[in-house]
Amino acid sequence: xxxxxxxxxxxxxxxxxxxxxxxxxxxxxxxxxxxxxxxxxxxxxxxxxxxxxxxxxxxxxxxxxxxxxxxxxxxxxxxxxxxxxxxxxxxxxxxxxxxxxxxxxxxxxxxxxxxxxxxxxxxxxxxxxxxxxxxxxxxxxxxxxxxxxxxxxxxxxxxxxxxxxxxxxxxxxxxxxxxxxxxxxxxxxxxxxxxxxxxxxxxxxxxxxxxxxxxxxxxxxxxxxxxxxxxxxxxxxxxxxxxxxxxxxxxxxxxxx
Amino acid sequence: xxxxxxxxxxxxxxxxxxxxxxxxxxxxxxxxxxxxxxxxxxxxxxxxxxxxxxxxxxxxxxxxxxxxxxxxxxxxxxxxxxxxxxxxxxxxxxxxxxxxxxxxxxxxxxxxxxxxxxxxxxxxxxxxxxxxxxxxxxxxxxxxxxxxxxxxxxxxxxxxxxxxxxxxxxxxxxxxxxxxxxxxxxxxxxxxxxxxxxxxxxxxxxxxxxxxxxxxxxxxxxxxxxxxxxxxxxxxxxxxxxxxxxxxxxxxxxxxxxxxxxxx
Ligand SMILES: Nc1ncnc2c1ncn2[C@@H]1O[C@H](COP(=O)(O)OP(=O)(O)OP(=O)(O)O)[C@@H](O)[C@H]1O
Ligand SMILES: [Mg+2]
Numbered sequence: 001x002x003x004x005x006x007x008x009x010x011x012x013x014x015x016x017x018x019x020x021x022x023x024x025x026x027x028x029x030x031x032x033x034x035x036x037x038x039x040x041x042x043x044x045x046x047x048x049x050x051x052x053x054x055x056x057x058x059x060x061x062x063x064x065x066x067x068x069x070x071x072x073x074x075x076x077x078x079x080x081x082x083x084x085x086x087x088x089x090x091x092x093x094x095x096x097x098x099x100x101x102x103x104x105x106x107x108x109x110x111x112x113x114x115x116x117x118x119x120x121x122x123x124x125x126x127x128x129x130x131x132x133x134x135x136x137x138x139x140x141x142x143x144x145x146x147x148x149x150x151x152x153x154x155x156x157x158x159x160x161x162x163x164x165x166x167x168x169x170x171x172x173x174x175x176x177x178x179x180x181x182x183x184x185x186x187x188x189x190x191x192x193x194x195x196x197x198x199x200x201x202x203x204x205x206x207x208x209x210x211x212x213x214x215x216x217x218x219x220x221x222x223x224x225x226x227x228x229x230x231x232x233x234x235x236x237x238x239x240x241x242x243x244x245x246x247x248x249x250x251x252x253x254x255x256x257x
Numbered sequence: 258x259x260x261x262x263x264x265x266x267x268x269x270x271x272x273x274x275x276x277x278x279x280x281x282x283x284x285x286x287x288x289x290x291x292x293x294x295x296x297x298x299x300x301x302x303x304x305x306x307x308x309x310x311x312x313x314x315x316x317x318x319x320x321x322x323x324x325x326x327x328x329x330x331x332x333x334x335x336x337x338x339x340x341x342x343x344x345x346x347x348x349x350x351x352x353x354x355x356x357x358x359x360x361x362x363x364x365x366x367x368x369x370x371x372x373x374x375x376x377x378x379x380x381x382x383x384x385x386x387x388x389x390x391x392x393x394x395x396x397x398x399x400x401x402x403x404x405x406x407x408x409x410x411x412x413x414x415x416x417x418x419x420x421x422x423x424x425x426x427x428x429x430x431x432x433x434x435x436x437x438x439x440x441x442x443x444x445x446x447x448x449x450x451x452x453x454x455x456x457x458x459x460x461x462x463x464x465x466x467x468x469x470x471x472x473x474x475x476x477x478x479x480x481x482x483x484x485x486x487x488x489x490x491x492x493x494x495x496x497x498x499x500x501x502x503x504x505x506x507x508x509x510x511x512x513x514x515x516x517x518x519x520x521x
Contacts (some may be wrong), residue, residue: 028330129348129407132308133362133414134337136330140365 022217028136029143029216041144042151049110049145050152054159056109057102061160064097065089065167072168073176082178086187089168090161094196095256098161100248103207106153107240111215114145115236118219119229127220142220146212153208154201161200199255206251207244214240261286261418261450262307267316269299269306276302278474279316284418289444289451291461291482294471295496300454301345303471304420307452308342309333320418338366341416345423347407349395355382356391359410366414381409384439386432401427408436412443419443420452425460433457437464458497462486470496 032038068089076082118141121127127137165187173180191197215236222232262284269277276299284290292300305311307318309325318325320336328336349358359378363369369377382388385405390398398406404427412419421440425433441464444451455461462468462482470478470485470493478485478493485493494500 124351125344125346125348126350128305128310129342129344131310132337132340132342132344133365133410134334134340135362135365136334 018217018221021221022213025138025142025217025220026146026213028138029146032136032139032143038139038144041140042147045144045148046152049114049148050156053106053109053152053156056105057156057160058163060101060105061098061163062167064101065093065164066171068092068097068164069168069171069176073172073178077176082172082176083182083186085168085172085178086165086183087190089172090165090187090191091196093161093164093168094191094200096248096252098157098164099200099203099207100244102153102157102160102204103211103244104241106149106156106208107211107215107237107244110149111211111236111240112233114149114212114215115219115222115233116229118142118145118216119222119224119232122220122222123224123229142216145216149212149215150205150208153211154204157200157204202255203248203251206247210243210247211240214243259286260284261321262452263319264307265317265319267306267313267318269302269311269313271302275474277313280475282469282476284450284452285467286450287444287448288466289440289453289464291465291468292452292454292471293456293458293461293468293496296456298471300471301422304342304422304452304454307418307420308337308340338414339417341411341414341419343404343408343411343419343421343424345426347400347403349398349403349407349410351394351396353395354391355387355393355395355398355406358395358406359413362410362413378413381413382406385409386435399427401429401432404428405432405436408439415447416449418450418452420454422454423456424453425455425457433460440464458499472496 069085072085072088073082076085076088118127121137121141127141130137130140169180169183172178173183218232218236218239219229222228260283262282264280264282267277267280268275292303294300302311306313307320307325309318309328312326317327320340323332323336325333325336350361353361356378359381360374363374363377367374379388379391382391385408387402387405387409390402390406395403395406404424408421408424419440424436424440428436437460440451440453443449453461453465462485465482468478468480468482468485469476472492478488478490480488486497488494495502
């Protein structure tokens with residue numbers, strides 16, 4: 001009994017310590033004055049994290065949009081409401097599926113890569129040697145990756161939604177024969193810039209923040225061994241994905257609840 | 258002549274194992290100081306303590322009179338600009354070429370134009386005999402070559418204090434001779450202060466102005482190279498002549514092997 005309490009206490013202290021360490025890392029990384037050298041580093045990471053994630057995001061978006069179109073059509077057509085298919089597809093994508101599915105894919109594709117990269121840098125003393133060359137790894141390694149992730153993910157989520165909506169229209173209009181004018185104009189009438197597009201953007205920004213933070217923290221504080229890095233990579237994907245889903249619930253309550 | 262690094266009553270432990278117990282050690286400005294000691298005694302750890310990458314549990318470490326241990330982050334990075342550390346593992350950036358590895362600290366800290374930078378990097382590479390390898394990736398180097406590139410990188414900013422962790426490991430007799438001369442030349446021409454950690458006792462004693470021998474958590478002997486060579490302390494005699502049995506244990510602390518076997 002006492003042992004258990006002790007263990008819970010130890011765990012919570014560990015947890016708070018880790019949170020503190022992670023917070024410190026973030027603060028140190030974020031408060032660096034940007035210069036053009038830094039912007040170039042961010043640009044490079046936008047390529048690594050954002051551009052290289054594009055294929056998986058676009059392909060996934062296309063399939064999800066088409067499935068959504070087909071399922072939606074089958075339900076709506078039995079009420080004779082297939083004209084609303086556009087609205088249904090667009091709203092579910094912009095509000096939920098776009099940000100969430102993109103975040104999950106991003107955690108798997110870019111988050112894991114970040115953790116492994118930073119973890120290996122640490123394990124091979126590259127980070128140590130950088131420190132001894134008076135180059136702050138928080139500013140040189142962590143900060144550009146952080147900003148690149150936070151900048152790219154909302155764009156990726158938006159592109160995901162766009163191609164998925166197109167996939168939905170492909171099924172609904174080109175295959176099932178809904179009137180194309182109806183599909184698009186009903187959609188346009190019901191999608192609200194603030195309620196749908198802006199809120200979706202907020203969601204994906206928050207998700208991106210959490211994913212890159214978790215990924216970089218796990219990489220930077222990974223045990224310097226092969227097993228340590230593989231464990232950290234797994235932890236990044238699992239923790240980031242769960243946090244995204246939980247945060248989505250909270251944000252949805254705040255925005256639409 | 259002043260002391261560039263002063264270690265005062267410093268203690269440090271890794272997990273349960275105490276590595277240093279009230280260590281006092283000075284590194285004289287402009288001199289080459291050698292630190293010798295058996296493997297695993299904490300020589301690399303000592304260099305990292307001086308570089309502020311580890312914090313002692315008590316005591317203090319001063320670099321040019323300023324405390325490394327209590328320095329704020331920004332202050333510490335200012336001090337590190339004046340230090341160079343050759344890592345035991347080399348720690349090159351594998352995704353960069355040899356040239357870019359050596360150029361890295363220069364690009365980070367100076368505004369040199371590209372031609373000047375190129376000349377400087379090539380000079381550094383020439384001094385370690387690897388100018389011809391500048392376009393190789395760091396992953397394409399042999400162990401000994403990698404360490405020489407790391408040496409070129411560590412000296413790129415002409416630091417005040419150069420710390421060499423095993424500079425001769427993996428070097429053939431020729432490059433060893435070149436490196437010895439390089440370390441001495443750097444020290445004389447640029448007025449650097451050098452700390453050399455090495456197991457190649459005879460070679461190090463050739464260039465060192467002052468020598469510390471570490472064992473058992475403290476300094477067991479110190480003095481000029483000649484003083485160390487003529488010192489008759491049995492621990493020192495064993496270490497310098499490389500004898501397996503003697504007062505200095507070769508084994509990492511453990512219970513008796515025969516007893517362990519018998520217990521099974
Ligand atoms: N990251 C670490 N965590 C825990 N213990 C460590 C760590 N690094 C080193 N040690 C321990 O600290 C002790 C000193 O290590 P250090 O690398 O300083 O030895 P060294 O004198 O440089 O040895 P060598 O001559 O073999 O390079 C060793 O006993 C080692 O087990
Ligand atoms: Mg060592």
